[in-house]
Amino acid sequence: MRPIRLGMVGGGEGAFIGGVHRMASRLDGRFSLVAGALSSDADRAARSALAIGISADRSYSNFHEMAAAEAARADGIEAVSIVTPNHLHGEIATAFLTAGIHVICDKPLTATLAQAEALAKVAEGADAKFFLTHNYTGYPMVRQARQMVEDGLLGRLRIIQAEYLQDWLSDTPDPDNKQAAWRTDPIQAGGGAIGDIGTHAYNLACFVTGELPTALCATLSTFVPGRQVDDDARVQMRYASGAQGHLWASQVATGNENALTLRLYGELAGLSWSQEAPNSLTYTPFGQPSQIITRGGAGAGMAAEAVTRIPAGHPEGYLDAFATLYREAADAIEGHPPSTLIGLDQGMAGVRFISTCQASSAAGGAWREL
Amino acid sequence: MRPIRLGMVGGGEGAFIGGVHRMASRLDGRFSLVAGALSSDADRAARSALAIGISADRSYSNFHEMAAAEAARADGIEAVSIVTPNHLHGEIATAFLTAGIHVICDKPLTATLAQAEALAKVAEGADAKFFLTHNYTGYPMVRQARQMVEDGLLGRLRIIQAEYLQDWLSDTPDPDNKQAAWRTDPIQAGGGAIGDIGTHAYNLACFVTGELPTALCATLSTFVPGRQVDDDARVQMRYASGAQGHLWASQVATGNENALTLRLYGELAGLSWSQEAPNSLTYTPFGQPSQIITRGGAGAGMAAEAVTRIPAGHPEGYLDAFATLYREAADAIEGHPPSTLIGLDQGMAGVRFISTCQASSAAGGAWREL
Amino acid sequence: MRPIRLGMVGGGEGAFIGGVHRMASRLDGRFSLVAGALSSDADRAARSALAIGISADRSYSNFHEMAAAEAARADGIEAVSIVTPNHLHGEIATAFLTAGIHVICDKPLTATLAQAEALAKVAEGADAKFFLTHNYTGYPMVRQARQMVEDGLLGRLRIIQAEYLQDWLSDTPDPDNKQAAWRTDPIQAGGGAIGDIGTHAYNLACFVTGELPTALCATLSTFVPGRQVDDDARVQMRYASGAQGHLWASQVATGNENALTLRLYGELAGLSWSQEAPNSLTYTPFGQPSQIITRGGAGAGMAAEAVTRIPAGHPEGYLDAFATLYREAADAIEGHPPSTLIGLDQGMAGVRFISTCQASSAAGGAWREL
Amino acid sequence: MRPIRLGMVGGGEGAFIGGVHRMASRLDGRFSLVAGALSSDADRAARSALAIGISADRSYSNFHEMAAAEAARADGIEAVSIVTPNHLHGEIATAFLTAGIHVICDKPLTATLAQAEALAKVAEGADAKFFLTHNYTGYPMVRQARQMVEDGLLGRLRIIQAEYLQDWLSDTPDPDNKQAAWRTDPIQAGGGAIGDIGTHAYNLACFVTGELPTALCATLSTFVPGRQVDDDARVQMRYASGAQGHLWASQVATGNENALTLRLYGELAGLSWSQEAPNSLTYTPFGQPSQIITRGGAGAGMAAEAVTRIPAGHPEGYLDAFATLYREAADAIEGHPPSTLIGLDQGMAGVRFISTCQASSAAGGAWREL
Structure with a gap:
């Protein structure tokens, strides 16, 4: 059991x-x-x-x-984490994948579809793996769902x-809020709420249901004056299954801190989960009382158990779920790929x-194929 | 303080x-x-x-x-409650309004726009008042909002x-479920989820915000096989205010009994209220902790107090809110019209x-002016 | 179906x-x-x-x-509601019971044990029934429990x-708060928190469990300076069953409005209910997920159904539960006594x-037989 | 920034x-x-x-x-974590403290008062620090409180x-449940619910309030047949402050997984916190609406911020709080002792x-000085 040598690009002060x-x-x-390019400014990086x-x-x-340097070292990094603004993901991932170094990349994949397509081609031919940290998929009760x-x-x-509701951008942020600055810059981010958090919600829905929509109709709004990206997004979607x-x-839904929720209704039952109370989900078979299924509890199945670290009632949180993606990336790097x-x-x-x-x-909320 | 003499049409066994x-x-x-036509079947009515x-x-x-008979009596009814299926509302209301008897009518107004327009003309010229029981507007915390x-x-x-989510129609109902029968009949109901509960949600949003949308884009779905009306409705709406x-x-959202909720986000604050926990609302001024404002509690204002019967912590419910509409109708009938x-x-x-x-x-989810 | 003629003593302005x-x-x-002695002050009563x-x-x-007057009338009251301060309950109930008029009396029974014993003797020989409005027993989910x-x-x-936690007496109340005045007067109330709300909690526990404790150890505290009765009470109890x-x-537990809760843990399962969210209870069979059993919902049994007025998700509240006691008193008066x-x-x-x-x-928290 | 070299005693398979x-x-x-005596069985340890x-x-x-061996190494451990059953804590801590190695010890301190007193003497004279992992004190909202x-x-x-309620011992556990075995052994554990979780609750109350009780009256019960320690404990306490x-x-409160809660009521306000939803607390100033103060949110103060790792709405959990104690121990070892x-x-x-x-x-629930 030797730790995998990891580098990081981005993530400085x-x-x-x-x-x-x-x-x-x-x-x-x-x-x-063991290595990092934490900033493109040399002093800051150091x-x-x-x-x-x-x-x-x-x-x-x-x-x-x-x-180049790390690929050349005998003890060079085996994997790299990319945590820069979105528009750089593609280029950085390309550099490391082509150097044979595994990539663990923050979401969304890239800032533009062109960047994504270019990266996809590189990855296809690469001798290294690529992992995207849609971290909410790491929660045990998401696996349960x-x-x-x-x-x-x-x-x-x-x-x-x-739904993915936040409120931290309800007003014009402080000019020295670095997070807000790049996340509301169309070039660096590639989108506003739809890109920063909408993709999380989209990915979560796909991850849990196994279904991808075939058409959608969206209304992206920008409520805060002067903002150059959307801060609220509404999307209606149709699935092939019916x-x-x-x-x-939304990033302007005041009173919501990080309210990612998923509600599913099927022919037999309904289910709901909320990221802010991630250690349980509610499951209602039609015609029966609702059940609260808890992480580590009696109703949790094997998929949840596999990623549960501590007993029921001892809350796991955001970092635990994020860590599960790292653990699974490590498993995959070491040749034991999980399916998730x-x-x-x-x-x-x-x-x-x-x-x-x-x-x-842009077309006034018209329907578009996906 | 003499009670107002009331009749009822519909509401039999x-x-x-x-x-x-x-x-x-x-x-x-x-x-x-004191009087009623509780059924059109004479035995059943009796x-x-x-x-x-x-x-x-x-x-x-x-x-x-x-x-006719009640209008002719010295001690005849002064008001009538109409609690029949929707398609009869117009005709019945017409009969009583033209007889000078006040009408308290269940929602929606009618099953069709034509019926509604015909009734509106009658009501305009009538010497009696018309009240529609969008009962959720009677909750004290709705008044507070x-x-x-x-x-x-x-x-x-x-x-x-x-949102207005129910699950009682998640499956084909029992054929002898009288409630389900008429509410899923397009003629009697005029619509499915959109008419039975969608109008409540629509009215509630208008009541609280004072705003009416100018355009919408809707997807009505019928999930239960054989059903002739929609059982799930999604509507995106634009307001003149921006x-x-x-x-x-939805009537097929399993695990939701009667989950009418309203969430509002403005430039300064957010607010949410849920009918299943109606005695409080959550109010979050941007940049401050969320506050729980309770019926009868420290943060409740005059509008809520005016319709609060019992102290904080002693839950008021659905019937209390409904009764408030009756009380306000009584006030209006006696010449003291509240604004609500x-x-x-x-x-x-x-x-x-x-x-x-x-x-x-019907047009595939196209945008329509309202 | 003729309404029972009711009078009321107390309950004025x-x-x-x-x-x-x-x-x-x-x-x-x-x-x-139809009749009342709403105040002992003649003008106020009128x-x-x-x-x-x-x-x-x-x-x-x-x-x-x-x-005397009502007993003498052909159309005199058949029952009377007693809603005065506690120290008068016994005397008033005596007057009406001996006149053959049924009594519906607010709790607690009396302000002192001597008053209670005297009344018990009267009631035993009386030709009329006596009902005590421990209203929380009227909630459908209490019946379910x-x-x-x-x-x-x-x-x-x-x-x-x-637990029964309130906060309205956390500070010295306004001198013209009539409710606070008599409820904190040892003569009129007979006790503070222990009498006003402790008896409700005690009765609720007995009602649901069918068990009465055999010994207790209590700490009554008075936290607000100058108060002459307890405003917080802690009681440990032993039952014959083991x-x-x-x-x-408590009346000084700031942040609790009327938080009456009951939690029961048995060999097979646990159960909890809270008055401020009275339309559901949580039931956890050991080794299974918790279930939310709702009033009117799939898991509700006959005892709850018998006192349920409206469908699941349409909240019933305090007045509905209180009204159930009146309905059951009416049933009993008309000769159909329910067991509850x-x-x-x-x-x-x-x-x-x-x-x-x-x-x-008074003995420093010593154990006492009950 | 060099990591502190750590050893561990206990914590094997x-x-x-x-x-x-x-x-x-x-x-x-x-x-x-870097080092460990993970088991006293050599094979298992290896x-x-x-x-x-x-x-x-x-x-x-x-x-x-x-x-001895680690103290003798140039690169020997600087600190040791003790995670054995309670009755060994004292002896192990003594061994390392006297070897000049800092001790991070799981709670409770020891299984008996005699063991505790012996250890205290050793620690007094030792050249190394001693930390006890009452981990619930690491939660940011506990710091806030x-x-x-x-x-x-x-x-x-x-x-x-x-309150600290669990249910995992509601029935006789599996004989091969190692956790249950030693925790219900009076020698190894020193007590049942009162020792395993009661001390956590006791410590938490002291940590938050700064007050220690001066007298108590306790009822320890053993509900599961054959159990040799208490599985439910009730303690009434008096403080010098009034x-x-x-x-x-309780370990038999079915439906509670790890429900540690603290509720405080003072002259000016009430406050409550629950370990199963640890990222917020409720604060109610008397006469104002309740506020939900969240970790990372607008109402959180410096004490909470100091131990907050990620933004509001991104839940931190049990491990994060536990890690904070390790971080603070590291700070203290490196000479920057925080006060907590x-x-x-x-x-x-x-x-x-x-x-x-x-x-x-044992004295029938008699009051005892502390």
């Missing part, structure tokens, strides 16, 4: 998701972070590296240089409702979803 | 909403039920009347006859989200909403 | 519980309020009577006079936990509980 | 809390686990060490040997209510609490 990836990579002890225990000789400010759908407990699905779907993503990994296909689907929503909305 | 109207009319002691204490000489099986919007606590509204609205009504009454205008808006949704859905 | 009794008596149309539609000739200011215990679903009970019980009543009525025995048990708690607490 | 300590020690990257990446030459089966009490927002406390406290710990550490004093108080409860209960 003031970043949010970089720290999350680092904690997630550490929780199960499967990775050891300071950031020092602060988190990366030795100076393995701190880079240029990811191309890092990929997925298993229940697979096992047919809900019957044929009728309604798929996904199911109806709806997705609502999120990769390029799901990433492509997500970027295609974003661009189709943008096209539909 | 096996009915649901008739009993609700009777309890609601009794709670505050403002009405006394048996039903006997069972609830209406004397035999004032039990009718024909509402025309009832209107309305006042908070009016007082500007939410700022300009951005998002108006209304707000976006969404309404979801739901009447023909709102009823017309509701029927127009139904028919526009049906038209949009 | 500014009263709380009088209005509740009146609404409760009206909801099902089984009573008609004004109060006028305001609620009692004719002047049947408004009294002296309950002895009222009992009782049935589940009776049916053995919980197995032998181990732990009986009752169960352990605990009761906590709360009468003198339970009232005596409640007063004995209060006085034993007071004795235990 | 089949253990629960050992794995928790390891994850907690890794999350922030402040420790590196297998367990191998499985978690401890090299064979630093796997021990005797903690005395481990303390503590700060709010310190800041006087609740005013003088009146009522301190702590506050009243109550603690309820739980050490020997709190450990002694906890063991004294257990033994006083046992004495009170």
Whole structure:
């Protein structure tokens, strides 16, 4: 049991998701972070590296240089985490994949469909794996929901409702809020609410139901004056199975911190799960009382148990779920691929979803094939 | 303080909403039920009347006859409650209004727009008042929400989200379920989920926000095989103010009993209320902790207090809210009209909403002006 | 179906519980309020009577006079509601019971054990019935809980936990708060939190479990300076069955409006119910997921159904539950006694509980037999 | 930033809390686990060490040997985590403290008061620090609650209510459930519910309020036949300040997984927190609406922010809170002691609490000084 040597691109001072990836990579002890291009500013990269225990000789400010140098070392990194703004994902992933280094990339895949398609081609021919951190799929009760759908407990699905509501962008953010700055920049982010959180909700719905919509009708709104991307997105979706779907993503829904929820209604039962109370789900077989199925509890099945670390009633949270993706990436890197990994296909689907929503909305909320 | 003499049309054996109207009319002691055409079947009408204490000489099986006879009596009814299937509302209301008898009518106004328009003309010239029982507007915390919007606590509204989810029609109902039978008959009901509960949600959103949408795009679905009306409805709405609205009504959302909820997000704050926990609402001024405002509690304002019967923590429910509409109708009949009454205008808006949704859905979910 | 003629003693201007009794008596149309001694002040009594539609000739200011006059009328009252401060219950009930008029009395039975014992003797020989309005026993899900215990679903009970938490007396109340004034007067109330709400919790636990404790150890506290009665009460209880019980009543638990809750744990299952969300209970068979059993829903049994007025998801509240006691009293008066009525025995048990708690607490929290 | 070298005693195959300590020690990257006596069985110790990446030459089966060997190495461990059954804590801690190695010890301090007193003497003279992992004190909203009490927002406390309810021991456990075996053995555990979870609740109440009770009256019950320790504990407590406290710990409260809750009521406000929903607390200033204060949200103060890793709405859980204790131990070891550490004093108080409860209960629930 030797930890996998990990590098990181992005995630320097003031970043949010970089720290999350680092904690997630550490929780199960499967990775050891030994190199980084934490910033493209050399001083900032060095300071950031020092602060988190990366030795100076393995701190880079240029990811191309890092990929080359690390690939050349006998003790070079085996995998890299990409935690930069979205528009850089493709280029960075390309550099490492072509260097034979596995990539663990934050979502969405890229900022544009063109970037995604270019990356897909690179990945196809690469000798390294690509993992996309749609971290909400790591929650044990999300796995439970997925298993229940697979096992047919809900019957044929009728309604798929996904919501992802936040409020941190309800007003014009502080100009020195780095997170807000790039996430509301159309170039760096590729979209607003629809890209930053809408893709999470979209991916979650697909992950749990196993279904992808075939057409959609979207209304993207920008409520905060001066903002250049959408901050609220509404999408109605049709599925080939006859199911109806709806997705609502908002960053201006005041009173919602990170309210990602999924509600599914099938011929036999209904089910709901909420990210802010992630350790249980509600399951209602038609004609019976609702049941509260808890992580680690009597009703939890094998899929949930496989990713449960501690007993029922001891809450697992966001970092635990994120860490599960790292653990599964480690398993896959070591040759034991679980079936649940999120990769390029799901990433492509997500970027295609974003661009189709943008096209539909630009056409006044017209229906568009996916 | 003499009770107003009340009659009832519909509400015989096996009915649901008739009993609700009777309890609601009794709670505050403002009405006394003295006459009824509880069924169009004479025996059934008589048996039903006997069972609830209406004397035999004032039990009718024909509402025309009832209107005439009661109008002719010195101690005749002053008001009538109409609790029949929707397609009869117009004709019955016409009979009583033209006889100078006030009408308290269950929702929706009528089963078709044509019926609604015909009734509107009658009502305009009538010497009697017309009240529509969109009973959810009677909840104290709905009044509180309305006042908070009016007082500007939410700022300009951005998002108006209304849901009304039930599950009792998730499967084909028992053939002898009288409620299900007429409510899923397109002639008697005029629509399925969109008409039976969608109008409630629509009216509630209008009541609280004071805004009416100008365009919508609807997807009405029928999930249960053989059903002749929609059992799930999705409506995206645009408001002149720039707000976006969404309404979801479903009768197949298993695990939801009567989950009418309203969520509002404005420039300054968010607010949410749920009918299944009606004695509080959550209010979040942007940048502050969420507050739980309770009926009878410290944060409740005058609009809520005016319709609060018992102290905080002593739950009021559905019948209390319904009774408030009866109390306010009594006030109006006695010449003290409150501003909150739901009447023909709102009823017309509701029927127009139904028919526009049906038209949009029939056109593949195309946008339609309202 | 003729309404039972009802009178009322107490409940004049500014009263709380009088209005509740009146609404409760009206909801099902089984009573008609025709006489009252709403105040011992003649002017106040007359004004109060006028305001609620009692004719002047049947408004009294002296309950002895009222009992005599009404007993003498052919159309005299058949039952009387007593809604005065506690110390008057015994004397008033005596007057009406000896006049052959049924008594519906607010709780607790009396302010002292001596008063209770005197009344018990009168009631034993009387030709009229006595009902005590421990109204929380009227909730459908309380009936459900009782049935589940009776049916053995919980197995032998181990732990009986009752809480009744309020906060309205967290500070010294306004001097003109009439409710607070008499409820914190040891003579009129007979006790503070332990009497006003502790007896409700005690009665509820007994009602649902069918068990009465045999010994207790109590700590009554007075936290608000100058208060002459307890405002917080803690009682540990032992049952003959081996169960352990605990009761906590507080009027200074800021943030709790009327939080009456019951939690039961048996060999086979656990169950919890809360008055502020009264339309469901949580039931957990050991080794299975928790179930949410709702009023009117799939898991509700016959005992709950018998007192359910409206469908699942349409909340019933405090007044509905209170009205159920009136309905059952009407049934009993008309000769159809249900098994659930709360009468003198339970009232005596409640007063004995209060006085034993007071004795235990005065002895420094020593154990006392009940 | 070099990780502190850590060892572990206990926590071999089949253990629960050992794995928790390891994850907690890794999350922030402040420790590196390099040695262990994971079992007293040599084979088991070796297998367990191998499985978690401890090299064979630093796997021990005797903690005395481990303390000596590691103290002698230049790269020996600087700290050790003790995760054995309680009765061994004292002896093991003694071995490492006297070897100059810092000790991070699971709770309760020891199985008996005598063991605790012996350890206290050793610790006093030792050149190494001692940390007790009352991990629930690591939750950000527990820190928030503590700060709010310190800041006087609740005013003088009146009522301190702590509950810790579980149900995993509701029945006789599987004989091969290792966790259940030692936790229900009076020698190894030193107590049942009162020791395993009661001390957590006791410590939490002290941590948040800053107050220790001066007297108590306890009822320890054993509900499951054949069990040799208590599985339910009730404790009434008096504080010097005049506050009243109550603690309820149960392992047979079916339907409760790990329901540790704290409710505080003071002269000015009430506050409640629950471990199963740890990311918020409810705060109610008397006469104002309740506020939901969330981790990372607008109302969270500096004490909570200091231990918050990720933004509001992204749930932190049990491991995050546990990891905070490790982080603070690391800070202290490196010479930056925060004020919140739980050490020997709190450990002694906890063991004294257990033994006083046992004495009170043995005397029939008599009051005892603490």
